[in-house]
Amino acid sequence: MGRIILYAVSAVNTGGERANLxxxxxxxxxxxxxxxxxxxxxNQFHFNWPADHLGWKLQAQTNAGNVGLNTNxxxxxxxxxxxxxxxxxxxxxxxVFFRITYx
Numbered sequence: 001m002g003r004i005i006l007y008a009v010s011a012v013n014t015g016g017e018r019a020n021l022x023x024x025x026x027x028x029x030x031x032x033x034x035x036x037x038x039x040x041x042x043n044q045f046h047f048n049w050p051a052d053h054l055g056w057k058l059q060a061q062t063n064a065g066n067v068g069l070n071t072n073x074x075x076x077x078x079x080x081x082x083x084x085x086x087x088x089x090x091x092x093x094x095x096v097f098f099r100i101t102y103x
Contacts, residue, residue: 029055029102036100045087049100056102058085065095073099 005028008020034049034056047058058079061072079085087098 027054029053031102034100036098038098040089043089045085045089045098047085047087047098047100049083051083053083053100053102055080056083056100058087059099059101060087061097063095063097067095069097073101 005026006023007026008023010020011018030050030052034053036058037048039046049056049058056079058076059073060076061070061074063070063072076085076087
């Protein structure tokens, strides 16, 4: 899991420095395209990507094999909060394409 960084901000003008605003936090996210790996176990795909890529989205689309990729990507629920996903394999989907994107 990424480290959390806290920031506190205050304003300074000719009247002096004001009190700090409430602190806010940020978790750095790598923007380097990660390696998406997968395995199949029973009727599930097991997807993995590096832990420093939390916030990235695993997306899928189910098009016919002769259609190929299109713009109708759907984000897999919960994928932005983890770096591991388990997706059931369904025989009704036909071809399923997966990718990982940010944001």
